[in-house]
Amino acid sequence: MGALIRRMTLNDIPTLQKVARTTWNNTYNGIIPTHIQEAFLQRNYSETAMRNRMDRSLVFVAEIDGEVRGFANFFRSKQDYDEAELGAIYILPEMQSQGIGGQLLTTGIEALSGIKRLFVVVEKENSTGKRFYNSKGFLILNEFTERLDEHTLTLVKMVLTI
Incomplete structure (x- = not known):
């Protein structure tokens, strides 16, 4: 099943907020x-935060039958033009493993014309995310911890060489 992949519009904000919350x-x-999830979502997926994402990065939306089923957010590195980061890729749980994530990933890489490396950071216990990235050829670079409010996350940084 193929999805229509397009750039985010302001009208998508409420739906993308719902996709982010459901997926998280x-x-x-x-x-x-x-409570940590909710605080994170309120900060990072507020109306203002979503407008900023749209203005400062590439956000692609996946639609099937006119309904948004997922989205992905890419940032080109300010330090190295050959590098970019996949800041988020969220597919509704019932739509996962149907090729939508791969379509979003391919679209982002094509839009970031000329990148040689795409980085992503994923929570170590996020087996679904890690399985997806592994299947697309991402390799683990390192593991580190980071605080999210009062909770410590163990994160894995991965890279895809283009």
């Missing part, structure tokens, strides 16, 4: 406490 709650249930 599903993925991080039992990994990140609910």
Whole structure:
């Protein structure tokens, strides 16, 4: 099943907020406490934060039958033009493993014409995310910890060589 991949518009903000919340709650249930998830989502997916993402980075939306099923957010590195980061890729749980993530990834790489390396940081216990990145050829660079409010995350930085 192919999705229509397009650039985000302001009208997409409420739907993308819902996709982010649904996906985060599903993925991080039992990994990140609910109140930490909610605080993160409120900060990073507020109306203002979403407008900033749209203005400062590439956000692609995946639609099937006119409904948004996922999105991805890419940032080109300010230090190295050959590098970019996949800041987020969220697919509704019931739509995962249907090729939508791969379509979003391919679209982002094509839009970031000329990049040689794409980085992503994923929570170590996010087995779905790690499995996806591994299947697309990402390799683990390192593991580190970071605080998210009062919760410590163990994160894995991965790279895809283009």
